[in-house]
Amino acid sequence: MPVKFCAQCGSELVTGSESGRERPMCPRCGYIVYRNPVPVALVVTTRDDKLLLVHRVNAPLAGYWAPPAGYVEIDESLEEGAAREVKEETGFDVVVDKLLRVYSRANVGIMLVTFAAHVVGGEMAPQAHEVAEARFFARDELPAQPPPTDGKPLDYWFYAVAKGILVEFERKG
Numbered sequence: 001m002p003v004k005f006c007a008q009c010g011s012e013l014v015t016g017s018e019s020g021r022e023r024p025m026c027p028r029c030g031y032i033v034y035r036n037p038v039p040v041a042l043v044v045t046t047r048d049d050k051l052l053l054v055h056r057v058n059a060p061l062a063g064y065w066a067p068p069a070g071y072v073e074i075d076e077s078l079e080e081g082a083a084r085e086v087k088e089e090t091g092f093d094v095v096v097d098k099l100l101r102v103y104s105r106a107n108v109g110i111m112l113v114t115f116a117a118h119v120v121g122g123e124m125a126p127q128a129h130e131v132a133e134a135r136f137f138a139r140d141e142l143p144a145q146p147p148p149t150d151g152k153p154l155d156y157w158f159y160a161v162a163k164g165i166l167v168e169f170e171r172k173g
């Protein structure tokens with residue numbers, strides 16, 4: 001959804017050229033709208049060799065099991081955001097062990113930064129409204145999930161990333 005009004009002064013934005021790119025900008029105060037991919041932390045959490053997944057309620061991938069994930073806030077590091085998301089979505093306290101991979105793709109608006117983490121406390125108690133349920137899965141009980149059929153680009157991409165993580169977990173056994 002294109003931004004129509006200036007976030008600083010409320011004037012209607014126009015399209016102008018800046019650094020060789022067309023961008024929405026404000027003719028009154030000079031504010032320029034930059035659209036950059038936003039980091040999302042995704043956490044591959046394990047306990048007793050089982051993988052922690054949440055049943056998603058909202059898009060992308062509503063109705064699917066996927067690792068806990070969410071936007072990183074301005075006042076936290078990626079690792080802090082990752083641990084917070086796991087806490088909110090599952091109730092567990094985790095320690096983030098390492099960066100696994102950064103997934104990036106044009107025109108989906110986000111980049112996915114995946115971390116490995118392990119549980120150090122807490123109990124199963126999802127607080128987040130975007131999660132219906134959280135569960136640990138052993139390798140032989142990972143959910144079989146068909147790809148989305150009427151999704152947006154973000155759904156297909158997130159599906160592929162989540163599926164890749166599950167497959168990798170399965171292979172490590």
Ligand SMILES: [Zn+2]
Pocket residue numbers: 006007008009010011026027028029030031
């Ligand atoms: Zn303005």
